[in-house]
Amino acid sequence: MKDLRANRWGYDFKENPAPPPTLRQTQRALSQEGKSVLALAPGDPPAAGYPPPQWLMDAVNQAMKDGRHGYRDTRTAELPIGIAKFEKEFSGVHYDPGDIFPVPSSTSAMVLCYLALLDEGDEIISPEPIYQQYSFFANYYKTKMVKTNSFEDDRWQPDLDAIRKAVTDKTKFIIINNPNNPSGAVYDDKTLKGLIDIAGENEIMIFSDEIYTFLTFDIPQATSVAKLAKDVPVMLSNGMSKLFNITGWGLGYLAYHDPEDKMPELRSAIRMLRGYCGRVASPVAVAAAYGYQNWKRAMEEVQPEVEDIRRRRDWVVKRIAEIDGINLTTPEGSMFGLPDCVPAHGDVWKDDVDFLVQLMKEELIGFVPGSNYYSLGHFRVGFLSSDENLRIGFDKLEKFMKRHT
Ligand SMILES: Cc1ncc(COP(=O)(O)O)c(C=O)c1O
Structure with a gap:
């Protein structure tokens, strides 16, 4: 063959x-x-005995009873509005709902970002340890994943000098996962500002996977890099898998933060490519809008x-x-x-x-x-x-x- x-x-x-x-x-x-x-x-929280909120399950049932089965429902405008509310109130970052792209998982949000930005031969930089999926897709796109050291004896904070040195004219973005799977690192503001400086000096972006943002042990929450990035475009991925304990339902999003509107064409590329990253099941999309509107209740539970x-x-x-x-x-x-x-x-x-x-x-x-x-x-x-x-x-x-x- x-x-x-x-x-x-x-x-x-x-x-x-x-x-x-x-x-x-x-x-x-x-x-x-x-x-x-x-x-x-x-x-996997549900497999470990942590179920989703009952009111969220009720909302899915209600969406089905209400006949929310169509294309229109999977793209309900309420969902980006709800997510923008969560990002504003929880992370302190303002997003226009038009800059929030719901997809079937935060993993698909990463794929969407790769699709929109990467060509063969491009480079992305990630501090180790690196969540497997980032390098899997980098290889698939024939993009070089440049791995840099992190300081295990300094709370697994990334080596910023190594990242700065690793930037070349082929680098498109730095990819981070904060809080981190598997090290448990939470990047402090000094680290995040350092990453933003490197990205700003080199006119590259930051991709930040913040799926565990609410799961911190010694401080109330992790800082979103987008909160500190005033002039550096950030692509952020998050989703409902961990906060709402619905790893099997499939709801994630890519949030595009570009306060100075440096890359308007990227927004349209993402909007167009999103259709190729799969469709959120319509009752889940409708319930998710309700879930994010009520994110404080989920956070308490x-x-x-x-x-x-x-x-x-x-x-x-x-x-x-x-x-x-x-x-x-x-x-x-x-x-x-x-x-x-x-x-x-x-x-x-x-x-x-x-x-x-x-x-x-x-x-x-x-x-x-x-x-x-x-x-x-x-x-x-x-x-x-x-x-x-x-x-x-x-x-x-x-x-x-x-x-x-
Ligand atoms: C760092 C990280 N990002 C993303 C995901 C996947 O999230 P989703 O279920 O939204 O694809 C996981 C799941 O374990 C993860 O650990």
Whole structure:
């Protein structure tokens, strides 16, 4: 069979970080033996027992009863108005509803941004660790993802000098995820201003994924980079998946912040291309408009979950401090942390995958490898895991480390 793949498949597609086959194969082999693996890095709130607000489910039912099934309903003008209200009241950023583009997920918002901005050979810069999807699509578009260091010992803040040096005349934007999956970093205002300065000096944009913006542990919320960017265009992605606990419904948006109207043509490109990123189910679109109008109610109702996550973060930080060979920079937001397993830097294990495969085989527990996010020798832990699962999992991890190091 001849190779029918689109030319767009990028040059280093094979090197994309993805769940490594060795881990998947190990899990499959164990399950064939009737053994199940305890997953300790989940990121799906409804699957972890956190349901959507009842009033939002009622709103979907009501939309169906009201016959909101048409093209017009999926594009309801109420939705960008509701999202603009949320962005104004929560993040303190004014968006014209015409600059808000609802799409089926915040991942599609990123695809929309890539579609509108990237050509083969372009470059984008992202501080590590990097959420997998950013590089997956960069490779697909034959765009070079330039990865820069972050300072693990300084709350995983990005190395701004490295970012400044990485800019070339091919760079289109800097992509950040704040709060960060998987490191739990929350970028402070100094960092955000530094990023804005670099973008401004070089006339490039910032793409900011703010899906975890409400999930911070030590401060009330993360600052949106758009709030500080007065003359630098920002593309922001967010969605309902985490705040409203509806990861399976599909509702995200791209918000375009360009206060000085530097790139008006981009707005029309996004408007046109949005149609190719899929359609939001009309009852979900109608209910989402209601959801964002009532975002404060959703925020109140999600607080017990945020409290659970914060409490487990505290517990994991303490527990890891008791285990030799593993260090964790205290996560400040999102639902994750990224411990460094020192012996998995080639000392005892070849790398983080090697370490996790052996851990899975011997103790039947599973974490996500840091190399999925270009953070070698690390692994992702998720605070949506129940208290009981974390207790069992970390006891097993401690036993394992004592046995091998
Ligand atoms: C950093 C980050 N961005 C985006 C998403 C996906 O959001 P959505 O469900 O809106 O596609 C996730 C989901 O886990 C995520 O961790």
